[in-house]
Amino acid sequence: MPLHIATPLLESRPLSVNAHTAIWLKMDALQPCGSFKLRGVGHACETHHGRGAQRFISSSGGNAGLAVAYAGRKLGLPVTVVVPATTTARAIELLKLEGAEVIVHGASWQEANQLAQTLVSPTDAFIHPFDDPLLWAGHASMIDEVAQTAFKPDAVVLSVGGGGLLCGVVEGLQRNGWHDVPVIAVETHGAGSLHAAINAGKPVELERIDSIATSLGAKRVCDQALAYAQQHPVSSVLVSDLAALDACERFLNDHRVLVEPACGAALALAYDGAALAGYAQVMMVVCGGATATLPQIQEWKRTR
Known part of the structure; x- marks a missing residue:
């Protein structure tokens, strides 16, 4: 038996109504140690x-x-x-x-x-x-679980730090024959190492990380993340720290699960209302975050 558990895939009524499309949540925040890792x-x-x-x-x-x-x-x-x-x-x-x-x-x-x-x-x-093929192969199991349910999303939304989750999800999509399913990769302003690499067409190291989403704080994404972004339909989106923090609070109210700002960055697209227009069935990776506390998130919001 693997050390991780198979996590639920849940339709979110609050996020679906807000985003005007069907939002499905892959709840990896429920892993025993609190995250997809x-x-x-x-x-x-x-x-x-x-x-x-x-x-x-x-x-x-x-x-x-x-x-x-x-x-x-x-x-x-x-x-x-x-x-x-x-x-x-x-x-x-x-x-x-x-x-x-x-x-x-x-x-x-x-x-x-x-x-x-x-x-x-x-x-x-x-x-x-984040930078190891063994990690990516393990993270890909997330997509294997979804494929076994016979549900195929029109897009997958996830957050990007060092790129390990992106690599795993793309590997999972490709090994299940879902080469046509796009990935929307979300980072916060001040931690956009993938965004910078895609724009430059080559790996880029940021001068510094200027974001409260510290789990996204890799100054440079792994080379494989950029390679996948160049061979698979991957779009890069940046959101503000405040949007990520607001998403954390709203998600706690909507689903009774506390996630960290790195996860909130991805969820912010569903709370945006228009960011996911054009997709009928969207899967969002709720990657989790065991170290987040509500007082900390609220304090960060007061200072942004």
Whole structure:
């Protein structure tokens, strides 16, 4: 049995009425560790465990780190997660709750990642947060589940950080023969690394991340994400931090599920009212986010 669970595909009446089209929610916020990351991370961890790995090392203070910590606990292996100093106390608490060793280092994920790489011994497995074919293959299981229901969406809406979810969804669409289903990739202004890469026609590294949606805060998307955007129908959309935060609050009221701003960015398109015109059946990936709190989201809204 895989470490992730099969999640519900639910029709959202509130979002459908607001968007004037049928909105279906792939509820990966209900994964045991709170986000879609468990699909790919779980697949990678199980693969490395089968190859004899004796410890997992990761470099993420967010959902990927939590997924690695969860997988390690379930597989009976120790986990070390290196997080940057910007990581919230809540995230560190959740990592420790899963039994992970937490090392705080550096001002950004890049610096934390550099240290994590130096810790990897021959008996360890490094689990990247987004740039690994094992992750993409695991994330693709989301589309496999949808295909098994005989429901085929006219479009898939998802948020993009480093590009792991985008890669997994496109891989899943293609391996199910859905090459004609477009993907609408959403980022916030200030974290639009995919948007910049598509416009430039090549990988682009942002000078800085200027968004509260820190889970979208990869200065550069993985090369495969850009490659898929160039070979599959992918459109890039930017929304404001305020729109993402507003979507988080409205989604909590509509569906009693709290998600983080990175997920709110994608949901913002349904709350826009006109952004999804022309599509009859839209699937939105509710990717989740275990570290979000309502007071934090409300405080961010007051400062935007």
